Amino acid sequence: MAENHRPSETAINLLMVDDEEGYVNVLSKRMSKRGISVTKANSGSEAIQILRRHDFDAALLDLKMEDMDGIEVLKIFKVMAPQMPVIMLTGHGSETTAREGIQYGAYDYLIKPCNLEELIDKIQAACKK
């Protein structure tokens, strides 16, 4: 049974899956100040390992990573944690893949580089559902 990893009553617990370390660091710094506690995963396989041990309120998943295809990671997330909303991040040319992700159960997608406010709004909206 996965451990419930909830640092505070009101904080959103987010799993961020992206191999672009600089980008992840900037986002997680911004988010943690806004009450979103971020657990970082550098790869799809690392994210799956983490999800085995912890629950999250939502996941942010970059579709273009080196080690695993983003859609494959999404499908695995949907089996391991069906109630966890997954927001995909994709590049401008890969919207078709993102729309495919919606069919596999992703909550929504955003195109990088994305507006921080928009991203946070989407995460908060996903967690309210």
Added chain:
Amino acid sequence: MIAKILIVDADRQAAAVLMNRLKDHEIQAEAVFSAQDAFIKAGQLNYDAVIMDLMTPKGNEVDGITALAILKEKNPDLQIILLTAHANMENSLDAFKRGAFDLIKKPIDIRSLVETIFEAAAQKKIHAQKRIQQEKQARLEAPVGEAKRVRDLMIPHEAYAAVFHEATIFEAVLSLEDAQKNVDQGHDQHRNVLVLNNEHEVVGMLSPLDILCALESKYDNLNNLLKNSSDGLGPEFIQSMMADVDPWRKPLQDICKKAAGLKILDIMHTPKESEYVKADDSIDHAINQLVMGRHQSLLVTDAQDKIIGVLKLQDLFESICNKIKACGI
């Protein structure tokens, strides 16, 4: 890249100290000492970020959080960094809800603040680009005939990559590279960059072609020759001229050494009179100017002749295409 920021702090000494420290990190800062002045200044100049001490304003002025909300309302793209001596989760969340980019606890760690400023500047650009794209989408989807003036189709200058006129060729190349990345990502952005003076006013444009021409001075001689010829020159003649002049013969190493001595002000494209159009001019007038001058874009000016945007041939053509499609012919 140089970032330009506004410091809002009732403590003049603190503001002066911060300005000096930021200068060492290539951040150009100006300071105001009241919220009211901040509202005016932020509206006049295109700052990358505002750093505001939450203890300012004082007295009868609005409180810091309200000042933040007002600034954001006037300038939705502006990123505001708040400084406070007492940051707790509650007032932090309130600040973020009102639109703060970050809340930094005093005493300030300057390196961390510098990092935050550059992140804020990047976020501002993203925000502006998204807003412009949404506005453009709304314009294109608007009923036919609504886009009648140049300002309806122009891209505000904030959405363009820009470089300061005192910047080096190296910085210009980085800026152009960024602009190209946006095109590659399909953001429908622009390969050229605007050149700004210290007051953030547009004074020219820089394209990849301008850099190439500047790196090989022989093009200057060729251009003069072509300009001074009274008749058109045939392709064979031009080819033979090229063979004689033989540009780009020297190894790139030499040319790059030359680049170190070039200033943006000297190589940028200074638009001719025919490349300007007023924001309130009609679309018909703009089409005429683009066609007659064979321009790819026009610089758009307001009533005070200040450059406020760029009208691209591509966007104008897209608008016309939509009108034609709506005819159903």
